[in-house]
Amino acid sequence: MRFSLAGSELHVLYVVDVSEPLPESCRVVAWRPTVAGIAEVFHARIADYRYPTHSHATWTVLIVDHGAIRYDLDTRHHGAVADTVSILPPDVVHNGYPAERFGSFRKRNLYLDSGFLPYELVGRAVDASTFQDGRLRAAISALHDRLIAPDSLDVETRLALIAETFQHRLQRRPPSIREPEPTIADQLRQYLDGHVAASVTLNDAARSLQRSVPHLVRSFTKRYGISPHAYVVAKRIEAARGLLLQGMPAARVATEIGFHDQAHFTRHFKRHVSVTPARYAASADGAPQRMRRPGHGYG
Incomplete structure (x- = not known):
């Protein structure tokens, strides 16, 4: 059902x-x-x-x-x-x-x-x-x-x-929370960069770095001002923009960069870029000509 x-x-x-x-x-x-x-x-x-x-x-x-x-x-x-x-x-x-x-x-x-x-x-x-x-x-x-x-x-x-x-x-005891570790945050960033388009999990990273998932999250967020999840999504959207401008269909881009379906990809893309992947890709057609015409500049 x-x-x-x-x-x-x-x-x-x-x-x-x-x-x-x-x-x-x-x-x-x-x-x-x-x-x-x-x-x-x-x-x-x-x-x-x-x-x-x-x-x-x-x-x-x-x-x-x-x-x-x-x-x-x-x-x-x-x-x-x-x-x-x-x-x-x-x-x-x-x-x-x-x-x-x-x-x-x-x-x-x-x-x-x-x-x-x-x-x-x-x-x-x-x-x-x-x-x-x-x-x-x-x-x-x-x-x-x-x-x-x-x-x-x-x-x-x-x-x-x-x-x-x-x-x-x-x-029933006060939490003993380990201080964030900048070096662990850097290592986690390297791990995430190497798995941007893959099915990345923090549990795998925690086993690799011998730290708990909450500790990884706190260390990364303290170091970079962004959660590991938000960082991966931003990296995927950055990669998606390049693929869309190269002419790759949005449905294929979604799977290529690690989103589990096109709806998931579209929701995140629109949140980051303000338009859907299809509209973003279509905007590339004739963009230099439009930019030269009066009234079509940005900024």
Whole structure:
């Protein structure tokens, strides 16, 4: 099944709509983005329904957009509301139901591969499943927005920083954050320059440079004033401009420079250049003649 959301086509796992009339209905939209580490994205509106006791093989990160949820995780009772973030560990049984005061809720879940956090934090997550952390919640909400039309490098960066925050929260100690390293930033830049048109991942770079992904991001951003993702996108757009002016079709340019489809390429190109790739390429036809005519100068 495929589903169109905000103009983007997604690979949807299922869409469920039970009990009418609105708004007292249960609605679910779920999909699997083509991003490593994310097993499923799950958005739901639940009313007058209790999830049976069950478990997942994944870590579950949950935010509530409206209402409140009660859930029993193993033998612990927990609740989640709109200003909290909840994390449920893999293979631990739980249920879920609307808090009586509201009778319904809207939520967004991320089901993340078991390697999202170290397995030794499972017990901590059972004891302390919910946190009040506005910055973390905003980061998770922004990640959901990016997953409508995902950019792998961007999502990988956001997910790594979210995982780091959860790890510090569950370890219950102040974060020990390594100072940014200019030399590591330079090495990462060399790595990115060598993989601009490839399927570059920060996880690969982290293994190569023996640093964590969050540390690479902080070091690079401190050194160059731009995130690794934004740097790669800018380099790809720079390469695309040259290929378009040489006459290469936009669809081929998109794949040549590392974008996974033409829509993805067009969105970034227009953001950087202000026009679509097709209009940019067409502008080259007769450009010297137009520039010599009165009223056609720029700047």
